[in-house]
Amino acid sequence: YIIYIYCTYNFHTGPCIGLAVLLCLFSLESVSGQARYSVPEEQAEGSFVGNIARDLGLDVQRLVSGNARIVTKGSRQYVDLKRDKGILVVKERIDREELCEKTTPCSFSFEVILENPIQLYRVTVEVTDVNDNTPAFPKEEMHLKIVETAAPGTRYALQRADDSDVEMQSQPDGSQIVEMVLITPLDREKDEEHALVLVASDGGSPPRTGTARIHITVLDANDNAPVCSKQVYKAEVQENSPVGTVVTAVSATDADKGVNGEVTFSFAHVGQQAKLLFDVDSKTGQIKITGSLDYERSKSYQLNVLASDHGGYSDTCKVIIQVTDVNDNSPIIQLMSFSSTISEDALPGTTVAVINVHDEDSEGNGLVECSINNDLPFKIESSLSGYYSIVTDDVLDRESVSEYNITITVTDKGVPSLSSSVTLSLHLSDVNDNAPVFDRSSYEAYIVENNSPGLSIFTVKATDSDWSQNARVSYILEDSSVNGVPVSSYVSVSADGVIHAVRSFDYEQIKDFQFCVKAQDGGSPPLSSNVTVKILVQDQNDNGPQVLYPVQTGGSLVAEMVPRSADVGYLVTKVVAVDVDSGQNAWLSYKLQKAADRALFEVGLQNGEIRTIRQVTDKDAVKQRLAVIVEDNGQPSRSATVIVNVVVADSFPEVMSEFTDFTHDKEYNDNLTFYLVLALAVVSFLFITCVVVIISVKIYRWRQSRVLYHSNLPVIPYYPPRYSDTLGTATLPHVYNYDTCRTTDSRKSDCKFGRAGSQNVLIMDPSSTGTMQRIQSEKSILDEPDSPLEVRHFLL
Known part of the structure; x- marks a missing residue:
């Protein structure tokens, strides 16, 4: 901006005093970004900024399908992305002075991120200045005291006007100094005071102006001005220095004596921010910190110190303060993209999350390292500068671990280092990869x-x-x-x-x-x-015992003979029974239910053997009828009864009458039946049929008895197929478990059996009247060859 000086009329002297005001203007250099747009400040909301789709070579559909969005580092977002049009527009008011203050060029950057696949683009928008601020002086009035002996050409520093807009002219060192130059000598006796109007005009179109009134008081002679020891002072201070820290001290000397030689220090003109951070001691010239420095906000400050004496003379020096960085900012983690659920069959290398990391510190203090938990099947990879991707590093299994807490830790390289961390909760969705x-x-x-x-x-x-x-x-x-x-x-x-x-x-x-x-x-x-x-x-006890021996037949009667000379314990016969149940349901026990003389015989409880328990006497009946009960061990138990006929005799005549008694009733019944059939045959047309039936029955019985008579074999018990006592709990001991089959001519085969002593067997046929046939029989193959026991069988 341009500063004009108006001449004021002096009522005492008439003509105005000519003063020249010099303005030194300097310019700042500009910088550019990767993808750059330019937009003037103070644009209305919705104003066009740039065609992002065209400039980045993207299709509008890609912006829509990729869910394109803008990601900024700060809390404010000045532009918005219209995905359906592929353009950038102004989202909110942009004030260049608020955004960048005096920094030029002024710009802000942001990233455009797309998903599926993930793509990142960095965009820089430069904000150009608009002449929207009027130059303003710190004070509406300035008071100067000038000694009357001041020589023409003497310069006097004035407070400059401040314009928040970018100044197009500045000094080479970046400062802006307004000085008033004395053109003609002053004469206090003529003009003790002078009034000037200082006009500050900016370079806008149209230009804006600001004014300040200058009151000049002419002092009495003081012909020496203060001189600063250095024209430029340089100092360094750490950004975390506490309030009250002395940065440096300026000094100046005045050749005058007394009051005219006393020098005071003050800031000639300092920016608003610098005034809040620094102060100068008017007597000692020490510059102290009065606020909190921040390297990330401003890296250096320039202060203009004015050294003045009481006579109005002054000198100006510059103090350049460099702020050094300390590691006082922790890294900032920003989550760009994250899916909280991932399928357990995701392949290694699948991207889970994308983060952005930055540290506002500089150099080594701003370098960061990222890491995650070492015990997780994930790893971290770097993509673009400042961007990191979390990807799977191994096969996932929801059944082993259904949820992961991924802690991302970012550490800078400052001393001491600072770190930040964020934890992501990742859930695994199930896949049917396990069979029942x-x-x-x-x-x-x-x-x-x-x-x-x-x-x-x-x-x-x-x-x-x-x-x-x-x-x-x-x-x-x-x-x-x-x-x-x-x-x-x-x-x-x-x-x-x-x-x-x-x-x-x-x-x-x-x-x-x-x-x-x-x-x-x-x-x-x-x-x-x-x-x-x-x-x-x-098994349940649902089957009763079955008696295998002695066989109960309807056509003949079997009796066992016991000699009167039999010893105690003489084996009369053995009752053999089986039970098709198993276990304890098949455990059989034997006992006598009814006997003619209980004192003569007993039956083995487990083996069914009928033995004598004393010597036979003459008083004992020849015919003995024993009823043996066979019971199983089931709950409830089942039983079967078998009748055993025993004859006690030493000779055949003794037992003849007994046999007659045994069969008398049966013969009578058979004859009666025969006569009834004959009588019915006479009076009935069925006579011949009945005769044939009766003859057939008689022939069948006769043949069955003849086969038994001529086989010379004892009666062999019948056992069911595959019957055996594998557990040792069935009725028969192991020595009786066998299957035997012989024909009537088996004596002529190669199978030979040892002969035992001959035994008497009495057979009485009902068809014969009183005749008796004696047959020599062999010892039963059921007995052991050396067994002393004999078994006698009577077939009636």
Whole structure:
């Protein structure tokens, strides 16, 4: 701006005094950024700034799909991005003086970030000055005292006007000094005071002006002016220096004596910010700190110190203060992009977050290092300057860790170093990558036979370490067969794993079976696993004992003969029985229910052997009828009864009458039946049929008896197929467990048996009247070769 001096009329002297005011103007250099736009200050909201899409080579659709947005470091955002048009517009009022003060060129920077994929662009907007501020003097009136002996050409420093707009003219060192030069000598006796108007005009179009009144008082002679020791003082001070710290001290000398030689110091003209930070002692010239310095706000200050004497003489020196940086700013972390959820099947290298880091300190104090937790499957990578990406570094597994807390720590390289940190919570979304697992490798379940259909047998359980629908387990019965029958006709499996019996089981038909159950989750595609289930049918006492020997037949009567000379413990016979149940349900016990003489015989409780317990006497009846009860050990127990006929005699004649008694009733019944048939045959058309039937029955019985008579073999007990005592708990001891089959001509085969002493066997046929045939028989193959016991059989 241009300063004019108006001449005021002096009423005492008439013509005005000519004073020249010099203004030194200097210019500041400008700087530029990467992508640069220029916009005047004070533009209306919505004003066009630049076509960002065209200048960055981007399509408008890319700005929309990439969710383009502006990221600024500060709290204010002066421009806005219109993604649908690809342009930048003014968002709020921009005041260049508020933004940059005296700094020129004035600009601010921001980043444009796009996602999918992530792209960053840096944009710089220069704010050009508009002449919107009027020059203003610190005081509307300035008072000067000038000694009358002042020589023409003497300069007097004046307070300059301050314009917040950019000044286009300045001194080479950047300062702006206004001085008043005396043109003609003063004469206090003529003019003691002078009044001037100082006009400050800026360089705008149209220009703006400001005025100040100058009052000049002419003093009496003082012909020596103060002289500063240095024209320029330089000092350094740390930005964290406390208030009251002495930065430097200026000095000046005056050759005058007394009051005229006393020098006082003051700031000639200092910027508003500098006035708040520094003060000068008027007597000592010490410059002290009065506020908080901030290197990041201003790196240097220039102070103009005025050294004045009481006579109005003065000298000016400059003090340049350099502010040195200290590490007083922690790094700032700004989260640019972050997804709080990531799929557990994300590949290594997947970007999780993007951050921006900056430190307002300078040089080494502003250099930073970023790090994250070492125990996490993530790493940090640097992209653009100041930007870092958090990416996956390993395979993720939600079932092992479902959530991660990623702590990002930023540390600068200052001494001492400062750091900042931020924690990101990252959740893993589930993927169906785990099949259901049963709590056992296989299952065994028990069910008691004769169960009711639909009975719940057992429950299988499988768990899936996935989450939600992927962990929902259902159970399916795998197709298979048991003894040629589909397993689904035996059991069923509900969706919650409960196994039910479809039918009633019979232990004697099926003792166990197994099948597979599949556990399937609800994922897509579903995963499954199988397990084998074995069902064991438990026995119930639902079968009574079966007597195998002695055989109870309807056509003939079997009797055992005991000689009167038999010793105590003589083996009369052995009752053999079996029970198709198992376990204790098949444990059999024997006892006598009814006997003619209980003192003569006893039956073994476990083996069923009937033995004598004393010597036979003449008083003992020849015919003995024993009823043996066979009971199992079930709860409740079941039993069977067998009749054993015993004859006590030493010779055949003694027993003939007894045999007659045994069969008398039967012969009578047979003859009666025969006569009734004959009578009915006479009066009935069916006579011939009845005769044929009777003859056939008689021939069948005769053949059966003849086969037994001529086989020369004892009666052999019948055992069911595969009957054996594997556990040692059945009725027969191991020595009696056998299967034997012989034909009527087996004597002629190569199978030979040892002969024992001959035994008497009496056979009486009902068809013969009183005749008796004696047959020599062999010793029973059931006995051991060296057994001293003999068994006598009577067939009637």
